[in-house]
Amino acid sequence: MNIRFRxxxxxxxxxxxxPAVQAANxxxxxxxxxxxxxxxxxxxxxxxxxxxxTQGTKLKAGPWKGQEAIFNQIGPDLKTSSxxxxxxxxxxxxxxxxxxxxxxxxxxxxxxxxNGITKPGGGTGSLKxxxxxxxxxYIKGARIRIGQFKYPGSExxxxxxxxxxxxxxxxxxxxxxxxxxxxxxxxxxxxxxxANKPLGSVNAFRDIGVQVxxxxxxxxxxxxxxxxxxxxxGITRSDNNSNxxxxxxxxxxxxxxxxxxxxxxxxxxxWYQHGTRTLTLEQGDADPANDITRNFHRxxxxxxxxxxxxxxxxxxxxxxxxxxxxxxxDGAAVPGALAKNGAVASINVAPxxxxxxxxxxxxxxxxPALEIDxxxxxxxxxxxxxxxxxxxxxFTLGAQYFFNKKxxxxxxxxxxxxxxxxxxxxxxxxxxxxxxxxxxxxQLLAIF
Amino acid sequence: MEHRRMLSPGRRAWLWLLCLPxxxxxxxPVARAAKPFAEHKIVLQISDRDxxxxxxxxxxxxxxxxxxxxxxxxxxxxxxxxxLRLLFADNSNAPRIDSLVQAAGVRFSACDNTFRAVxxxxxxxxxxxPHAHHVSAGVVRIIDLVNQxxxxxxx
Numbered sequence: 001m002n003i004r005f006r007x008x009x010x011x012x013x014x015x016x017x018x019p020a021v022q023a024a025n026x027x028x029x030x031x032x033x034x035x036x037x038x039x040x041x042x043x044x045x046x047x048x049x050x051x052x053x054t055q056g057t058k059l060k061a062g063p064w065k066g067q068e069a070i071f072n073q074i075g076p077d078l079k080t081s082s083x084x085x086x087x088x089x090x091x092x093x094x095x096x097x098x099x100x101x102x103x104x105x106x107x108x109x110x111x112x113x114x115n116g117i118t119k120p121g122g123g124t125g126s127l128k129x130x131x132x133x134x135x136x137x138y139i140k141g142a143r144i145r146i147g148q149f150k151y152p153g154s155e156x157x158x159x160x161x162x163x164x165x166x167x168x169x170x171x172x173x174x175x176x177x178x179x180x181x182x183x184x185x186x187x188x189x190x191x192x193x194x195a196n197k198p199l200g201s202v203n204a205f206r207d208i209g210v211q212v213x214x215x216x217x218x219x220x221x222x223x224x225x226x227x228x229x230x231x232x233x234g235i236t237r238s239d240n241n242s243n244x245x246x247x248x249x250x251x252x253x254x255x256x257x258x259x260x261x262x263x264x265x266x267x268x269x270x271w272y273q274h275g276t277r278t279l280t281l282e283q284g285d286a287d288p289a290n291d292i293t294r295n296f297h298r299x300x301x302x303x304x305x306x307x308x309x310x311x312x313x314x315x316x317x318x319x320x321x322x323x324x325x326x327x328x329x330d331g332a333a334v335p336g337a338l339a340k341n342g343a344v345a346s347i348n349v350a351p352x353x354x355x356x357x358x359x360x361x362x363x364x365x366x367x368p369a370l371e372i373d374x375x376x377x378x379x380x381x382x383x384x385x386x387x388x389x390x391x392x393x394x395f396t397l398g399a400q401y402f403f404n405k406k407x408x409x410x411x412x413x414x415x416x417x418x419x420x421x422x423x424x425x426x427x428x429x430x431x432x433x434x435x436x437x438x439x440x441x442x443q444l445l446a447i448f
Numbered sequence: 449m450e451h452r453r454m455l456s457p458g459r460r461a462w463l464w465l466l467c468l469p470x471x472x473x474x475x476x477p478v479a480r481a482a483k484p485f486a487e488h489k490i491v492l493q494i495s496d497r498d499x500x501x502x503x504x505x506x507x508x509x510x511x512x513x514x515x516x517x518x519x520x521x522x523x524x525x526x527x528x529x530x531x532l533r534l535l536f537a538d539n540s541n542a543p544r545i546d547s548l549v550q551a552a553g554v555r556f557s558a559c560d561n562t563f564r565a566v567x568x569x570x571x572x573x574x575x576x577x578p579h580a581h582h583v584s585a586g587v588v589r590i591i592d593l594v595n596q597x598x599x600x601x602x603x
Contacts, residue, residue: 035498036539099497099533100566100574 003348025253027213027224031094031135031145038096038105044090046162048113049084054281056081061431063341064333069435071332074184078334087443088113088161092131105135107149116202117235120180129236130204136375145211148235152213152226152249153177153271154302155317157205163261165363165400167412167441171379171392172357176300176321177202181234186308186348187348188282195336196346203234207245214298224251232275232298241295245275246284256309263308270303277324296351298324318358325353325382328390332432353382373398386422390433393417406447414439483553486522488512491593493602497530504603506544507535509554518552524593528586532566535574540556547568549579559586
């Protein structure tokens with residue numbers, strides 16, 4: 001299916017399904033307890049077993065021709081093109097430790113699934129703390145949250161994952177917001193080069209720091225703001241430089257009714273993030289003495305809208321990224337794969353590049369227990385130098401069947417396409433990107 | 449000269465006698481007055497620490513009112529022990545409490561024993577919902593109401 005036709009198909013589907021993610025206040029839902037009625041300790045969590053499948057088409061061109069293509073392998077191990085997996089298994093406790101004073105809330109959550117948090121780059125799996133925050137609600141208009149928690153930002157990242165309507169993130173969110181932390185830029189290509197493996201968990205849309213935020217109700221509108229300062233070095237570890245990340249967030253939502261993560265309403269939001277990352281630039285040889293370690297700016301911003309009313313839900317968001325662009329792997333091979341010329345595939349980072357992307361998403365409840373979903377997303381990676389640009393497009397069709405309010409099964413089929421738009425179709429990168437398969441996924445989700 | 453008609457002392461005494469009950473009624477706080485035409489009298493107890501019970505007791509009150517009608521059922525909710533949190537001023541259920549009082553005349557009683565215990569623990573008195581009325585002891589209030597013919601329900 002060509003890109004133009006997919007765009008048209010997406011647009012048509014969107015019109016039919018009506019304008020989707022959630023209209024909910026994630027700042028308040030994830031860490032703030034209701035005044036006067038919080039439990040001392042509420043245990044909760046969820047499990048997401050799943051199956052994902054691609055055809056596993058091998059690379060058609062480049063030095064790693066005939067080997068596995070990273071985008072056709074299933075993470076986090078990237079060893080197969082189809083597998084059953086426990087994507088997430090989280091358990092947590094939240095509440096007010098001293099219920100007579102519900103102005104102090106806590107939130108702690110642990111991840112035991114098999115994913116980029118517990119097993120970054122296919123390393124050894126382990127339990128990882130995803131959230132550990134304390135919220136102080138003593139100052140009217142300025143609640144304070146301290147610890148490790150979701151930073152204010154993109155709707156797809158900020159929303160609670162157990163009410164996410166799809167199995168996989170959009171390309172742009174995965175590409176520029178779900179941050180991987182590596183030491184090198186990946187420019188060393190020799191067989192003696194150090195492996196550019198992830199330094200730890202993906203950021204999981206979280207940071208360690210302090211956030212000031214609150215929500216104000218004006219008639220049936222709810223306005224929220226958040227300002228946060230964090231390490232900008234991911235979760236469950238210390239900072240690696242003295243520069244801190246700054247996060248700004250605003251949202252205004254007309255509330256139609258209901259409460260919780262599936263509250264009905266129409267929300268407008270905007271966000272901005274800026275920080276610094278320390279990266280070692282390899283000089284194309286295996287001698288670390290020649291490497292240069294520098295700080296690079298990393299900026300992200302975006303805006304969007306969500307809508308949920310009756311049987312309909314919809315969302316759209318635009319995201320812009322400047323600096324520290326994750327730039328795939330050498331030849332789209334699995335990191336560590338050995339090419340015929342002796343090169344070892346590495347994870348690459350383009351520290352001075354730019355990227356942008358957007359998505360549009362809609363859902364319609366055919367029956368109270370059955371929802372159909374459609375999402376189109378585009379990711380333009382490395383747009384500063386035209387020859388570097390890669391364009392990823394995915395059109396996802398989905399269905400969710402709700403056994404009850406807390407148990408559902410999700411099916412997704414992703415029509416995936418990618419190209420180097422400024423290079424001829426016969427160029428090597430386009431031949432490599434032609435390898436990209438569609439992906440089918442089935443996931444069961446149970447919340448307790 | 450204007451001639452003023454004066455009541456005789458006897459008539460004046462009768463008038464005072466008739467007014468006395470009305471004056472006595474006027475002394476009673478309006479919100480605390482039981483509903484004279486209520487066919488069902490219910491006292492609901494909230495003494496649990498589980499926040500779900502707060503929602504439940506308000507739901508029960510609401511359902512009783514919906515079923516019998518606001519004039520046919522007289523409801524008082526008595527909060528004591530950990531259940532007193534329902535009547536804290538900042539409780540997230542405050543809008544529902546306000547609605548039950550305004551629309552259906554539901555009464556809310558707060559146990560003073562618990563109030564004093566909470567004051568000791570907090571180091572300051574908790575701010576209570578303006579619709580909450582202090583009673584010396586929640587359990588005594590329940591016994592009094594039961595003796596007056598109220599049916600006790602603990603959701």
